[in-house]
Amino acid sequence: MILLTGGAGYIGSHVCMALLDAGLDVVAVDNLSNSNKASLERVQSICGRSLVFRHADIRDEAAIYDILRCCGVTAVIHLAGLKAVGDSNVQPITYYENNVLGTMRLVSAMTKAKVKTLVFSSSATVYGIPTYLPLDEKHPLGPTNPYGRTKLFIEEMLKDLHRSDDEWRIGILRYFNPVGAHESGLVGEDPLGVPNNLLPFVAQVAIGRRDKLTIWGNDYDTPDGTGIRDFIHVVDLASGHLSALRHLKEPGLLTVNLGTGAGSSVLDVVRTFEAVSGRPIPYAIGERRAGDVAICYADPTLAERVLGWKSTRSLAQMCSDHWCWQSKNPDGYRGAEHPERSSDF
Ligand code: NAD
Numbered sequence: 001m002i003l004l005t006g007g008a009g010y011i012g013s014h015v016c017m018a019l020l021d022a023g024l025d026v027v028a029v030d031n032l033s034n035s036n037k038a039s040l041e042r043v044q045s046i047c048g049r050s051l052v053f054r055h056a057d058i059r060d061e062a063a064i065y066d067i068l069r070c071c072g073v074t075a076v077i078h079l080a081g082l083k084a085v086g087d088s089n090v091q092p093i094t095y096y097e098n099n100v101l102g103t104m105r106l107v108s109a110m111t112k113a114k115v116k117t118l119v120f121s122s123s124a125t126v127y128g129i130p131t132y133l134p135l136d137e138k139h140p141l142g143p144t145n146p147y148g149r150t151k152l153f154i155e156e157m158l159k160d161l162h163r164s165d166d167e168w169r170i171g172i173l174r175y176f177n178p179v180g181a182h183e184s185g186l187v188g189e190d191p192l193g194v195p196n197n198l199l200p201f202v203a204q205v206a207i208g209r210r211d212k213l214t215i216w217g218n219d220y221d222t223p224d225g226t227g228i229r230d231f232i233h234v235v236d237l238a239s240g241h242l243s244a245l246r247h248l249k250e251p252g253l254l255t256v257n258l259g260t261g262a263g264s265s266v267l268d269v270v271r272t273f274e275a276v277s278g279r280p281i282p283y284a285i286g287e288r289r290a291g292d293v294a295i296c297y298a299d300p301t302l303a304e305r306v307l308g309w310k311s312t313r314s315l316a317q318m319c320s321d322h323w324c325w326q327s328k329n330p331d332g333y334r335g336a337e338h339p340e341r342s343s344d345f
């Protein structure tokens, strides 16, 4: 049984499908602070298998310990966390409390329950401003915001944990820019309020929920002047977790990038989205967004060499699957929950 924290969220729901499709059993834990359990109801219907859902907070060590013991958990995939960069500048302590303290409590419960296999979702944001490209795992670390620092501190904590007890098997996955949705269009990203990230914003413009996109700067030193990122299909990203779990059969600690190795500009994304959706994406050019870097993309060769994993889906597929989800669910999961289902299932 795999415990998946943050299982009802965007990436969590896709990881859940990868695990169920691989024949593994899953207990998903989520406090639903940024998600809706309708995502997991849909996961079950897509996969034709049931999972266990527990409405709990990772900071509640006793609750997590009970779940680990009662469900017979053998490994944890830990995705629960707050992730809005701008918000983390305004409420840093909330971010440290939720992400760092939450991970400390989770790991403490795991230690007590003698569950010592952990896959953790870190982020390319730990690299900060690139000094060379592509970013490999040896690139110096220097996040430029509190959110990124929570990821860095957790990485360091996990390394100390592994040094203190070499029975631990730990996979630290540094995600680049996850986008897209499951091909069914039933599960996808459902941000609360105004989306911070590019793809959800573009998709909401395409569906008519927003008038236009603001492109944050077109004077970067890039071919078209707009920022370049390594967008990765969330289904490819999800399968990377399965590869990491399989790799952790032996004790050890592995830190690895999950990206495609290819950069696409903001304008590439806009044009690709217009082509696959057949909808215009009106945009205006705004000032650069504070904290943004010009170019960021991964060297994904370690993941291929060690995990035997690489991404396969194109930018067109990412945009097309994102559009399929957005057009089938213009208001996301709102109103989609099973009305008679209790909090846990
Ligand atoms: P998300 O917000 O959709 O999912 C996170 C989930 O964790 C949510 O369902 C939320 O309700 C839950 N959660 C938050 N705090 C919790 C707590 N204390 N206890 C229990 N549940 C809690 O975000 P996502 O995009 O699916 O991100 C998943 C993970 O991947 C996060 O840790 C995020 O930092 C990391 N990550 C995301 C991106 C990205 O661009 N989406 C990039 C790099 C890393």
Ligand code: UFG
Binding pocket: 083, 085, 123, 124, 125, 126, 175, 176, 177, 178, 196, 197, 198, 199, 201, 213, 214, 215, 216, 217, 226, 227, 228, 229, 266, 289, 292
């Ligand atoms: N952008 C716009 N307009 C928007 C939103 C974004 O022009 O409305 C641009 C940004 O300026 C940037 C690019 O689109 O050039 C991508 O921006 P995102 O906000 O989608 O992604 P970021 O690369 O800034 O950051 C994301 C997550 C971080 C994570 C990082 C690396 O938000 O948490 O990817 O994984 F750390």
